Amino acid sequence: MLEIAERVLAALDAGRDVAVATVTRVTGSAPRTVGTSMGLAGGQVLGSISGGCVEGAAVDACERVLESGEAERNRFGFTDDDAFAVGLSCGGELDVIVTLVGSPALVAELRAAAAGDEAGVATVVDGPRALLGRTVAATVGRDLDGDLIADDLAAAGLPSLSLDRIRAVVGATVDAGRTDEVTVDCGDETLTLLVESHRAAPRLFVIGAVEFAAALAVAARPLGYRITVCDARPVFATAERFPAADEVVTEWPSLYLAGQSIGPRDVICVLSHDDRFDIPVLCEALESPAEFVGALGSRRTHERRIAALRDAGVSGQAIARLHSPIGMDLGASTPEETAVSILAEVLAARNGASGAPLRDLDGAIHRPTTSAGAR
The missing domain is CATH 3.40.50.720 (NAD(P)-binding Rossmann-like Domain)
Structure with missing residues (x-):
């Protein structure tokens, strides 16, 4: 969600609740990359996650999260039975996490990104249901914080998965400037987080x-x-x-x-x-x-x-x-x-692209990537 930080902050500063849908994984061909986000605030859409083909379904998901206050996961993809209603006509699949924006630490990261500074945030996208959508915020040179705490891990049945271990993995990913899913394991217990990194503007x-x-x-x-x-x-x-x-x-x-x-x-x-x-x-x-x-x-x-x-x-x-x-x-x-x-x-x-017309090239149009804009 760091890519739409300015628009999310404008809605929050106006006193509106904001739900954000963020792409966590891309399979096959899709028009947007991991970390791409779309928000909903006061009936207004902020950004885009697909270029149009799944926006309606994403808005519905954001409305549900605004009403329930509970994060949810969705997969939007191509199916033979329903190719265009909620799917990607280009044939790919998007995994999306939809969350409310509320953690003070997360808002601080959004403000850092909006100012053009380094910023980072990790969101739980897979693991115990009670932890879905919880965040760990991380900016290079600042302490890590967020609304995921050690007591949450214990209550969710992950007592041996330390918050320090999660923070180390998140911090290393942000330091590298990467946006990607990371899995933190401790024995048989795992937690998957989407780490979003925002680098200072080139x-x-x-x-x-x-x-x-x-x-x-x-x-x-x-x-x-x-x-x-x-x-x-x-x-x-x-x-x-x-x-x-x-x-x-x-x-x-x-x-x-x-x-x-x-x-x-x-x-x-x-x-x-x-x-x-x-x-x-x-x-x-x-x-x-x-x-x-x-x-x-x-x-x-x-x-x-x-x-x-x-x-x-x-x-x-x-x-x-x-x-x-x-x-x-x-x-x-x-x-x-x-x-x-x-x-x-x-x-x-x-x-590393050729610059040739796409019609003259073979293979996928959208190149595999783990970063939203790269930059």
Whole structure:
């Protein structure tokens, strides 16, 4: 439920009760991933767990939980007798846990996620009925807490399954940034929890305060990036020109980038199309651990750029990381179209995808994953 933290918190802060349906397991082909959530508050639907094909049944489940106060499990899948009424027409199955949002520790994790900070929560999805829906909240660097306590384990017939053991497994999963089901065992006794992890937002560094940068900032915002536009020219680098950016920095780009802590999920897009900026900043970017480094320009510009990088002493291995000319072949020409082209290449590179039309590929459309958005 961390992915819809802002919407859940808005409903809670308005005094409404909230039930949340969260995908705990995906079998076969399905449009959403483990950890995807949909909430219901005051008759309003928050989010989606299937792209539409099981939403009605999920709403019914949320209404039951709001009325009873008891968590419940559901499986939505394809059947020959009832393929479209409550099933996934794509042929997969979703296991879903539906719970009320109420634990103070859980709300604290939601607030951390909404603020873009690290957050984690584990929900009991299999085991004694009395424990279903109980939570263990965990944020990296904070103590673990929640509404699952040692007395609950004993009362449910799991006296030898310690809360410390559960916390250790949950904490390790959150530290790794994974969203997945985990099973904690102690002898013949087991408890299965869905661990949801929220990592701090990756950064998108856009170099060059140009119209392409403004369009890229707008298009990238829904993907969850923290966006910085950097340019050395104050007349161009203004907050008014880039309302979708989280910050606009007026500084020589290579010096700015050298002072940043760049992570392995960050993206650097050099759109300035000016060798005075491009070569120094690319020297910094290609030696960083950034997930993706790309630069705008023609093929002639690309060849000149590669030669200049070699002359600057950048290794062939580092140069091979450069996506240039940046973007996928979509026939893009406008800044807005080019932004889509650039982000398409970023996503394909991140996911190890070909970028080919799905109709030309064999196999499942939806790749197996254990994370809701990955990021």
